[in-house]
Amino acid sequence: RVRRTLTTLFRQHSLEDIxxxxxxxxxxxxxxxxxKKPVERFYQTMLVPREVTAQQMREVSPDEWFQPNLLYRSPFTSFNKMWFFWxxxxxxxxxGYALSDIVGRSENNGVRQAFEKLFxxxxxRSLALTGVEVLGENEVRARFAVEGQCCDFAVLDGAGVVLLEVKNKALTHTLPANGTARDYASxxxxxxxxxxxxxxxxxxxxRKxxxxxxxxxxVITYGDLFASETDQLFTTSADQFASDSPTYILSVDHLDRLVEVVRRGQCRFASFFEDYTQRRRQPERxxxxxSELLxxxxxxxxxxxxxxxxxxxxFYEKLAERAQPKQKVVAT
Known part of the structure; x- marks a missing residue:
């Protein structure tokens, strides 16, 4: 909770005076x-000594450009009693990714499973805000008599059904920039x-x-993946690249933006994916x-x-209350 509060303060100051x-x-x-203890613990993760930053960034690979900014590991570097903000x-x-990075590095399967369930x-909960019928995994199995593997959610929106599978990993961290379809599949x-x-x-x-x-x-992912559909990652034959039955990829951040415009009555949930599907068939569109459609x-x-x-x-209201100076009680 303290980290969440300090995170809010740091982001706000980064817009004004860091x-x-x-x-x-x-x-x-x-x-x-x-x-003092929780605040200093947070600052230690933000202000990293130059020696530590240099050690982390010593090895440079041809794929580095494709990875998240390596300086995110040390947003501030301290050196000779000075600090540098990147x-x-x-x-x-x-x-934004501190929690998922911790979970990703953890060897505890219980931690990973707990994060996956929460995600x-x-x-x-976000899908429920669309105002249309949303089925969970067990309901999907029962409604459509599914045998074998099943997805996490199905959104029933008029004549359209949107099937969604949730994957909680930030997927770009270990992907090679110059990999083959076989590399990505692996x-x-x-x-x-x-x-x-x-x-x-x-x-x-x-369909049956x-x-x-x-x-x-x-597929709903925790972080952005620079591809709109799975065929772009796995198809090895050029003439099969444009699938007639694509599986799309969308991050949870973009899902939240879509849910919001659905709530505002600007579009229907299924129509968003139908629009993109139609555009796939028109090179000029x-x-x-x-996510670009948003x-x-x-x-x-x-x-x-x-x-x-x-x-x-x-949360913001409580933060504001806590930031107010305490009033001294004067006995009368």
Missing amino acids: SRVVAADYRVGLWKMFG GRCGLDRNL EAYVG RLSATVRKADGQLRNVEAFV ARPETTVHKV RLLLL NEEPYLGPDLPAHLYDIYEQ
Whole structure:
């Protein structure tokens, strides 16, 4: 909870005056609010000595350009009693993915499973805000008599069904920039490739139960993956690249933006994927990434979806209350 609060403060100051967070009086003020120990622990993850940063970045590979900014590991570098700030992109990457990085490095399967369940539950709550029927895995099995592998969710929206499988990993960390389709299939076998198989299996049962239904398949990922569909990663034959039955890839951040425009009545959930599917067949309108469609009408929405603001509003209010100086009680 303290880290979440400090994260909010750091991001806010990065928009105004980042030097404020390293001022001695500011740091002491945080000690009084949250305690010295947790505040110093947080600062140790932010201000990293030059020697540590240099050691982490010593080995440079041809694929480095494809990876997240390596400086996210040390948003600030301390050297000779000075500090250097490497920009908000690295800071955002550090703060936004801190939890998933910890989980990813953990050898504890229990930790990973707990995070996966929480992430899946979060996606489920977001989908519920669309106002249409959302089925969980067990309900999908029962409704469509699915045998074998099943997906996490199905959104029933008019004549369309959107099947979704949730994968909680930030997938770009270990991907080679110059890999082959076989390399990607190997690296993503337990995530995107597995999800692709699950979704295609469920699709067969949905089409059998509802032949007239339009089915869309989507893998929801924790972090962005620079591809809009699985064929772009796994297909080895050029003439098979444009699949007639694509499985799309969308990050949870972009899913939240889509949910928001659906809540605002700007589009229907299934129609978003239908629109992209139609554009795939028209070279002059085709987009590289599914998420790019969110930058066009009628899918344009606020940068901060209102339903996310509602979640954090109470947190911000408590932060503001805590930041107020305590009033001394005077005996009368």
